[in-house]
Amino acid sequence: MSDAHHDEPLMRRADLALLTDLYELTMADSYTRRAMDEPATFDLFARRLPPQRGFLISCGLEEALDYLEGLSFDDEALSYLRDTGLFSDAFLERLAGLRFTGDVMAIPEGELAFPDEPLVRVTAPLVEAQIVETFLLNCIGFQTLIASKAARVALACRDRSFVDFSPRRDHGADAALKAARAAYIGGASATSNVLAGKTYGLPLSGTMAHSYVMVFDSEIEAFRAFAEDFPDNAVLLIDTFDVEEGARRAAKVGLELQASGGKLRGVRIDSGDLVTLTRRVRDILDGEGLQDVSVVVSGDMDEYRISELLDAGAPIDAFGVGTQLGTSGDVPSLGCVYKLVADHRGPKIKLSSGKATLPGRKQVYRFDAGGVCERDVIALEDEEGLGGRPVLEPVMRSGRRLRPAAPLEAIRERAQESLRTLPDALRRLEVADAYRVELSPTLRELVEQMHHRAY
């Protein structure tokens, strides 16, 4: 393997310009030929939440802004587009010089969001606003999905911690990185994903696999070896043969480690009846005076399973959550949309059956009482005197970020703070009542007017 090959990027920033549905480009070509390039506003939002979700945690904005700031079509991209034979010279020329020059309002990462609320609102010349649709939906939709799932897991964990174990199940390499970041924002305490640790500075966490135990002549030899090599960081996997036997061996190694100045961090159980097994394991460890050795469980964990285990009184200190966290297994997509809501002539509305949109450039106001959110009001952005806290913030003007990326810790803190303001009904895993999202009287009137006008 040559070094050139090794340094070869897997995906270049310039490639992202082509990470778009073909129709964004054909439509934009048509707009270009017709000089239809006046500013237009698009809202990116979820029409409704899946039945298993009561709230969203906004996530993905930083990557979206990176993309918008870096958007450009290089020679390689232009030459591919030319070769498709689909596009006009005028459009290819427009693309060659294209930079994103628009304004963006958004619900900041880590903030709560609800149906119909613009997570991102883009105002830009029509061609620019159109061609960024696919990437923005991909990026905001996926990361918001995972941060929201992680928040549910965090609520289920109560005061226990959980770690992102998802890299092997995530949908590709990029998903593994983004899922680790979103999971951390949503409440994970660490990730097993080393690249995510390096990329985002996330805390790393890991244990051992069954294969480790199996390559030694006996389980206790494997435990001793790992404890010797990682005297302060060993979490021993005790279910390769028999969990209780494993726990006794781990306890023995824990005591040996103590004697030599180390400290066994924990044991992990990945299979079996976890309520019964964790109790027995806790007893075995406590019986040896190892009260501070953690019991970690993994294996098909999600917020429902975690809640069940804790309800049953299983003495668990931490959870490894993989598949269900990284793929948001019960709800693997949010169905966000990106809809034209205004152009240079005024508000726009779409009336397709079940898929209507809210017209106009909008703001969302959140009303809290005693530190708990009560309701949101979606209003036109120039409405005044509604009260409440505006949730959308200006984040980009004329294609430039208005401030540097927020530190990840601050975003995570905002998310954890937001979760504390959730009404009780929304903190439950089974979603009963939807959060109240109302339209301001002026917006409601505009919607009605436009419906009448259309028919």
Next chain:
Amino acid sequence: MSDAHHDEPLMRRADLALLTDLYELTMADSYTRRAMDEPATFDLFARRLPPQRGFLISCGLEEALDYLEGLSFDDEALSYLRDTGLFSDAFLERLAGLRFTGDVMAIPEGELAFPDEPLVRVTAPLVEAQIVETFLLNCIGFQTLIASKAARVALACRDRSFVDFSPRRDHGADAALKAARAAYIGGASATSNVLAGKTYGLPLSGTMAHSYVMVFDSEIEAFRAFAEDFPDNAVLLIDTFDVEEGARRAAKVGLELQASGGKLRGVRIDSGDLVTLTRRVRDILDGEGLQDVSVVVSGDMDEYRISELLDAGAPIDAFGVGTQLGTSGDVPSLGCVYKLVADHRGPKIKLSSGKATLPGRKQVYRFDAGGVCERDVIALEDEEGLGGRPVLEPVMRSGRRLRPAAPLEAIRERAQESLRTLPDALRRLEVADAYRVELSPTLRELVEQMHHRAY
């Protein structure tokens, strides 16, 4: 934005070495310190299929082999690992010189696979074999998931075609690329993903969005503009206001286009009662002599919905399938595992409750009768005279590919050919009977022996 920023890779090939769970590296460190680096064999397989799946289409191998050929830890990676304070100098030195030197057997991309059958079998020095686990699971698991989902969609479509419309819902940028490729292998005729078109040479397909219709003064003006700009490639979206009105306008534009030497390709409906609407739209088009204008539908399509529509006799020519295809919505992960099955001392077995493994280096033999697969037999690789066709092929020796990557068209053809050999019971969407996967008598005996020995 500087050009340097623009050329900056989003993820470098060298980064992939760190796309691993922390425990792969801590275990490998421990092996290195103890000079436990004899060859070991790991199988990557699905223990069982989800209830909604009767077969898998193997996918992701090409990327896996790229990864293995390119695996190395550069200074940046090593320096990050050193800074974690977790690793020994000996291990960091081992990593600095590490290349993958192992042998790989695999079920080729596009081939059918069933539970317990090794999709990939890695034999390599223990350290190498261990640290590649996470990436291989991520890559093979995800792409096999999507190719298998696409194959189900292809079966549901009967002789109609479907297009991958998933980029906006896929889990990140890498997922969008890989999903488009896997969907094509599974049977999609094209993708809307422009970058996937460029990267893999996939056919592109696209229509128009509601926003296009909305920025014109009227629907028919929008249709006329698009038809004028794309006289041979226009698929008009007719449900922004009223589908039947839209169809009549599209027909009018279709006739105008004919008169000027173009040809309307199709109309798309994205909402509403599609059985009724497609019939009315077909009638409207046919009434104007536009029998060859296709009716395309989209919106929450998956194999079940497609089958329902075709069963109801909806006159649909092509389907746009997005979310459910790109996320494998009903089953967003396969739960593949990567398990130690042999080391230099012989076969290995894992006995954890519900998670047992098949020991030894194995081959799979497939038995066909009259062009239909009847059953597979998993056997030890040195067994002879079992009959059937060996399904695993040698693909890498001493870290080098044994042949160049297969052309994508050939992989797709293999997949479509494989699907034709599926028994009827497995071609149905509702999986009733599982495919027969048996163990050879010798393998069964080995399993029993090892179970006895362990207790």
